[in-house]
Amino acid sequence: MASTSLSDKFHFFEEDVSQIDLPEKFTFPFSYQAHPLAITAAKQVQRYLESSFENNHNFGLDPDQEGLIIGKMFGVLVIRNQVGQLGFLAAYSGKLDQGDQLPYFVPPVFDVFEKGNFYRVEEVNISALNSEIESIEKNTSFQALQNVFQESKDQSAREIEDQKEAIRQSRKERKERKTEALESLSTEEAKRIIDETIKESLKQKYELRVLQENWQNKIDELEKELEPFLFKIEQLKEERKSRSNKLQKQLFENYTFLNAHQEEQSLLTIFIENLGITPPAGAGECAAPKLLQFAYSNDLKPVTMLEFWWGASPKSEIRKHKEYYPACNSKCGPILGFMLDGLEVDENPMKNNPAEGKELEIIFEDESIIVINKPADFLSVPGRFVKDSVQTRIRKKYPDAFLVHRLDQGTSGIILLAKNHEVYVKLQRQFTGRTVSKKYVAILDGLLKEKEGFIDLPLRVDLENRPFQLVCYEHGKPAKTKYEVISEENGKTRIHFYPITGRTHQLRVHAAHPSGLNTPIVGDDLYGKSADRLHLHAAHLEFTHPTTGERVNFTKKEEF
Structure with missing residues (x-):
C-alpha cells in the first residue's frame, strides 16, 4: 500500500x-x-x-x-x-x-480497501452468500423443477380459462333453448328442457371444479418439491440482507x-x-x-480550496475538462x-440580495397585464435566502398579480405578469399550449460549426445536486430549442435561441452539454465559467392578449 x-x-x-x-x-x-x-x-x-x-x-x-x-473530480486545498x-x-x-x-x-x-479491516472481511462473507445463492439457483434439479412448475401453472391457467369460456358459451346456448322452449313448447315439455339445462350447468361447474382441484393438487406437489430449494434461498437472502445492513451501519459509524x-x-x-x-x-x-x-x-x-473536473464529460451531467x-x-x-x-x-x-439598488423597467402595462424588463441577477420569485424579487416588488403595488413565467436569476429580459388570477389562467394556457413565441439572445464561449439547428435533449433536476439539471432520456421531460448564429467575434458567438419548451435551465444546458452545442453561455457559473454576468437575455415575447384577443409582441434589446 x-x-x-x-x-x-x-x-x-x-x-x-x-x-x-x-x-x-x-x-x-x-x-x-x-x-x-x-x-x-x-x-x-x-x-x-x-x-x-x-x-x-x-x-x-x-x-x-x-x-x-x-x-x-479532483480537488486542491491550500494549507500552511x-x-x-x-x-x-x-x-x-x-x-x-x-x-x-x-x-x-x-x-x-x-479506506474500505485496506486489507484485514472489517469491511473487507464482511465483504468476503457476503460474497460467499451470493455464491451459495447463485449455486442453488443454477442447480439443474432446481431449474428443471422450476420449469415444470411454471409450465404447469401456465397450462392450468390455459385449460381453466378454456373451460370457463366453454361454460360461457354453453350458458348462452342454454338461455336460447329455454327462451325458445317457453315460447313454442307446452309447459310440461318446456319444464323438461329447463331441467336439462340446469343439469348441464351443474355438470359443467362440477367438471370445472374438478379441473381446478386436480391442477391445484399437481401444483401443490411441485411446490413441495421446490420448497427446500426456495426456503434455503430465502434463508440465505435474509442473512445477506441482515449482514449488509449491519455492515452499512458499521461503515457509517467508521x-x-x-x-x-x-x-x-x-x-x-x-x-x-x-x-x-x-x-x-x-x-x-x-x-x-x-x-x-x-x-x-x-x-x-x-x-x-477548489475542485476541478478531469476527463471526458459524463453523458448526463455537464462537466468540462x-x-x-x-x-x-x-x-x-x-x-x-x-x-x-x-x-x-x-x-x-x-444570501446577498443581487437586486439591491436595481429597478424594474415597465415596458407595457394595461388593466390586464404588466410587461417588465428584468435586470440580470434579479430573482423572478422569492428565493430561500433572499425574498426581494420581481414578484414581491410588483405585489406591493398589485397584491393580486401573478408571474406568468420565470427567468433564471442571471437572465435579463422580458417577463410577463397577470394582474389577476383570471388573466393568469388565460396566459398560462398559452404557455402550456406552446402558442407563445420567445426569442433569447446569448453569447457563447466559443464558435459553432453549425450556424443553425435544433436541440432535443430531455431534462430533469439533479436530485443529488440541485439546482443543476441533467440530460435524462429515461425520466427527463422533453426540452426542445431552435437556434441560429447571428455573429462571431473574438472567439465568441452571438446566437438567437427559440425555446419550444420552457424547462428549467433549458437554454443553458442545451448550450453547454456535449450532445447540444457543447459551448456554454458566457458567464454561466453552473455549466460554464463565471463572468461579470450571464450573457443570456429574453429579447422578444409574442402572445395573444388575454382581454382583447389581439396578437401582441414586445422586444427589448440586450445590453451586452
Whole structure:
C-alpha cells in the first residue's frame, strides 16, 4: 500500500506565489470565485496528471485507452503547515482504477480497501452468500423443477380459462333453448328442457371444479418439491440482507470527520441522527471532505480550496475538462457544514440580495397585464435566502398579480405578469399550449460549426445536486430549442435561441452539454465559467392578449 505520510501529501508550489495575497476567509465551497493560490495549485496538479501520473484509470482523454471511461473530480486545498510554510494537498473523488491509494493524493477518510479491516472481511462473507445463492439457483434439479412448475401453472391457467369460456358459451346456448322452449313448447315439455339445462350447468361447474382441484393438487406437489430449494434461498437472502445492513451501519459509524475544533462526527450522526436521512451513495468520498480531514488530522491550517473536473464529460451531467466546480450539495452539504465549523468562511453569496439598488423597467402595462424588463441577477420569485424579487416588488403595488413565467436569476429580459388570477389562467394556457413565441439572445464561449439547428435533449433536476439539471432520456421531460448564429467575434458567438419548451435551465444546458452545442453561455457559473454576468437575455415575447384577443409582441434589446 502507498504511504500516507505527510511528506508524500504536502506539495510545495513550483511557482513563486509570494506576491499573491492570502484570502481573508476560507472558501465557501458551494459557490465561489477560485482564488489565485488555489488556481495555481490546481494547474500544478493538472501538470502532474498530464506528465507524471501513472495509473490505468481511463479518464477518456486517450482515444486508444481501453476500459470504461470515467472522468473524475479532483480537488486542491491550500494549507500552511506547523511552521507556517505554504503548500497544498490534492485529492480525487471516489476511487481510481483498482482503488489503491496513490502517494501524491491524500487518503480516503475511511479506506474500505485496506486489507484485514472489517469491511473487507464482511465483504468476503457476503460474497460467499451470493455464491451459495447463485449455486442453488443454477442447480439443474432446481431449474428443471422450476420449469415444470411454471409450465404447469401456465397450462392450468390455459385449460381453466378454456373451460370457463366453454361454460360461457354453453350458458348462452342454454338461455336460447329455454327462451325458445317457453315460447313454442307446452309447459310440461318446456319444464323438461329447463331441467336439462340446469343439469348441464351443474355438470359443467362440477367438471370445472374438478379441473381446478386436480391442477391445484399437481401444483401443490411441485411446490413441495421446490420448497427446500426456495426456503434455503430465502434463508440465505435474509442473512445477506441482515449482514449488509449491519455492515452499512458499521461503515457509517467508521466514516468519521473532524472539524476545525477537532470535534468528531460520523456519517451516522451527520445524516441519520441529525437529518433523519440515509447518507447518499458515495458520501464522504468526495475530494473536499478528504482534503479537510487530512489537514485537520495533521495540524495543517486550511487557506483556500477548489475542485476541478478531469476527463471526458459524463453523458448526463455537464462537466468540462479542467474547469472549476463547486462542491455537491447532497453528499457534501451536510458533511462540510460540520467540517467547516471553526473556520472563518466566506459568506454564502446566495444570501446577498443581487437586486439591491436595481429597478424594474415597465415596458407595457394595461388593466390586464404588466410587461417588465428584468435586470440580470434579479430573482423572478422569492428565493430561500433572499425574498426581494420581481414578484414581491410588483405585489406591493398589485397584491393580486401573478408571474406568468420565470427567468433564471442571471437572465435579463422580458417577463410577463397577470394582474389577476383570471388573466393568469388565460396566459398560462398559452404557455402550456406552446402558442407563445420567445426569442433569447446569448453569447457563447466559443464558435459553432453549425450556424443553425435544433436541440432535443430531455431534462430533469439533479436530485443529488440541485439546482443543476441533467440530460435524462429515461425520466427527463422533453426540452426542445431552435437556434441560429447571428455573429462571431473574438472567439465568441452571438446566437438567437427559440425555446419550444420552457424547462428549467433549458437554454443553458442545451448550450453547454456535449450532445447540444457543447459551448456554454458566457458567464454561466453552473455549466460554464463565471463572468461579470450571464450573457443570456429574453429579447422578444409574442402572445395573444388575454382581454382583447389581439396578437401582441414586445422586444427589448440586450445590453451586452
